[in-house]
Structures are given as C-alpha cells and as structure tokens.
Amino acid sequence: MSSLDQFASVFNAAAKPVYRHAEVEISKVLVITDLEEAQAKLYQQSIRNFLSVADRGADADWHTVPGKDFTTVHNLIQLVEKERPDVIATYRHLHSEAWRWPYSLGEHLDVLIQVTDSPVLLLPHPDRKGVPEHALNDTTHVMAVTDHLTGDDRLVHYAVRFTQENKTLILAHVEDEMVFSRYMDSISKIPEIDTDVARDAIMEQLLSEPRGYISSCTEVLEKERIKISIESSVTVGHQLDHFQGLLKEYQVDLMVMNSKDEDQLAMHGKAHPLAVELRSTPLLFL
Numbered sequence: 001m002s003s004l005d006q007f008a009s010v011f012n013a014a015a016k017p018v019y020r021h022a023e024v025e026i027s028k029v030l031v032i033t034d035l036e037e038a039q040a041k042l043y044q045q046s047i048r049n050f051l052s053v054a055d056r057g058a059d060a061d062w063h064t065v066p067g068k069d070f071t072t073v074h075n076l077i078q079l080v081e082k083e084r085p086d087v088i089a090t091y092r093h094l095h096s097e098a099w100r101w102p103y104s105l106g107e108h109l110d111v112l113i114q115v116t117d118s119p120v121l122l123l124p125h126p127d128r129k130g131v132p133e134h135a136l137n138d139t140t141h142v143m144a145v146t147d148h149l150t151g152d153d154r155l156v157h158y159a160v161r162f163t164q165e166n167k168t169l170i171l172a173h174v175e176d177e178m179v180f181s182r183y184m185d186s187i188s189k190i191p192e193i194d195t196d197v198a199r200d201a202i203m204e205q206l207l208s209e210p211r212g213y214i215s216s217c218t219e220v221l222e223k224e225r226i227k228i229s230i231e232s233s234v235t236v237g238h239q240l241d242h243f244q245g246l247l248k249e250y251q252v253d254l255m256v257m258n259s260k261d262e263d264q265l266a267m268h269g270k271a272h273p274l275a276v277e278l279r280s281t282p283l284l285f286l
Contacts (some may be wrong), residue, residue: 012052015048017151026161028060029051033090050137053164088116092104099125107274114265123224139254141167141253143159144159144255145257145270147270149234152258164228169231171214173214173233178238184199240273257283
C-alpha cells in the first residue's frame with residue numbers, strides 16, 4: 001500500500017461525527033452598559049426587541065446594569081458572578097472613548113469574555129455610525145463560523161437557539177488557505193508522494209467532513225421539527241475575507257463563534273480579529 005493510500009485509509013476510517021441536538025435554556029439575560037439609568041433601560045428594550053428569540057417559550061428575566069454600578073474590571077466580574085446570567089449582552093469599550101479606534105474591545109470585555117462561562121453578545125457601540133439598516137432589528141439570518149465545525153454541537157445549539165423560526169442559519173467552515181499551502185509545500189518535498197494527487201485527496205477529505213456534519217445537522221433538526229432553514233458554506237480561503245463576504249451576501253444579523261481555547265488564556269483563534277474587524281455586526285461569543 002502506497003503512502004497516499006495509507007493516508008486515505010486513515011481518513012476514511014475516521015468516525016464521522018453526527019449532530020445531536022440539545023435545547024439551550026435562556027432564563028436570565030444581563031444587559032451591561034455604561035449609560036445613565038434611564039438610557040440603560042431604553043437600551044435594554046431595544047436589545048430585547050432584537051433578541052426576541054430569547055423570550056421564545058417563556059419570557060426570560062432581563063436585568064440591566066447602568067454605568068454607575070461598576071467602574072473597574074473587578075467590579076464587573078463580581079457583578080456578573082453574582083447575577084449568573086445565561087447570556088450577557090453588552091458592547092465594546094465600556095467606560096471608555098476608545099471605541100472610536102478600531103483596535104481592541106476594551107479592558108472590560110477583553111477580560112470578561114475569557115473569564116465568564118456565560119455567552120457574551122457583543123453589540124455595536126451605541127454611538128457607532130454606519131451600522132447596516134438590517135442590524136439590530138431581529139435575527140432572521142444567523143451565521144455560525146469556525147475553522148473546525150465537525151462535531152461542534154454546542155456552537156450549533158446556540159446558533160439554532162438564536163435563529164428565528166422559519167428563518168435562516170448559515171453554518172460556515174473555512175479551511176485556512178495559507179496553512180493548507182504550507183502543509184502541501186512540506187508534502188511536496190516527500191518524493192514517495194504524488195503532491196497533486198495528495199492535494200486533491202486531502203482537500204476533499206478536509207471539506208467532506210464538515211459538509212457531512214452539516215447534512216447531519218439538517219437531518220436532525222428536521223426530525224426535531226425545528227423550523228429553520230440551514231445553509232452550508234464550506235470552503236478553503238482567507239477566513240476573514242470569506243466571513244465578511246458571507247455577512248454581505250446574507251445580510252447576517254448575528255454571528256456565533258467560540259471565544260475560548262483550552263490551550264491558551266488568549267481568545268480563541270480567529271475570534272479576536274473578527275471581533276475587532278466586524279464592529280457593526282452583533283457577535284455571540286461562546
């Protein structure tokens with residue numbers, strides 16, 4: 001058996017993960033602002049209208065934090081630990097003017113997203129101009145993004161939960177083109193392997209796995225009678241460019257992604273660059 005055949009045998013023998021659906025319960029939403037109390041309440045109502053899916057089934061308990069309730073990161077973490085919300089909704093650069101510069105999330109959010117176990121909904125800053133007309137109205141088009149979709153049931157659970165009934169969920173998987181090219185460059189230096197054949201075989205396997213997983217998502221959700229439409233986007237390319245293209249193509253209302261990595265304290269993979277670049281799109285960090 002050739003080296004390439006051995007590669008193919010290992011790939012094909014790998015178990016194919018199948019999506020297993022689980023409901024996401026949302027009983028408490030914590031809206032964190034740096035606004036005066038009256039403004040904070042108005043802001044909370046606008047976000048509640050946007051996230052009407054959070055009240056699906058039974059109304060969630062919505063609690064609003066005005067700016068006077070915290071100043072430091074430590075204050076904020078204590079407040080969140082006390083409330084123990086199912087979802088946190090907030091925006092960049094709390095208690096700061098730095099939202100005017102597109103380089104970070106601000107000290108409060110940089111820490112909060114990594115410390116809390118609660119998903120964090122990161123919204124455009126209230127003073128930001130140029131937010132698309134469809135933004136913050138509803139969640140008719142939700143997109144889950146990752147470079148490793150296969151088997152990531154939790155990511156899909158939340159994306160499904162935040163998609164409005166009879167609307168669209170896009171499951172997007174992008175293999176990093178530069179990483180793939182670097183691996184193929186190394187393989188090309190192994191004389192026993194036909195590089196062109198290996199490239200096609202490996203690429204086919206890399207893309208077939210997430211495609212198969214998305215198919216299982218569609219089948220399971222149909223069996224569960226969850227009324228949403230699933231769109232698939234599986235490709236190789238520059239991740240940020242591709243995700244930005246999908247945002248425009250589908251007029252995405254909410255993007256869902258992972259923010260934590262077991263191997264590091266810093267934010268997961270592409271999450272931070274996406275958060276910095278996509279300042280006009282609501283992002284749900286898990």
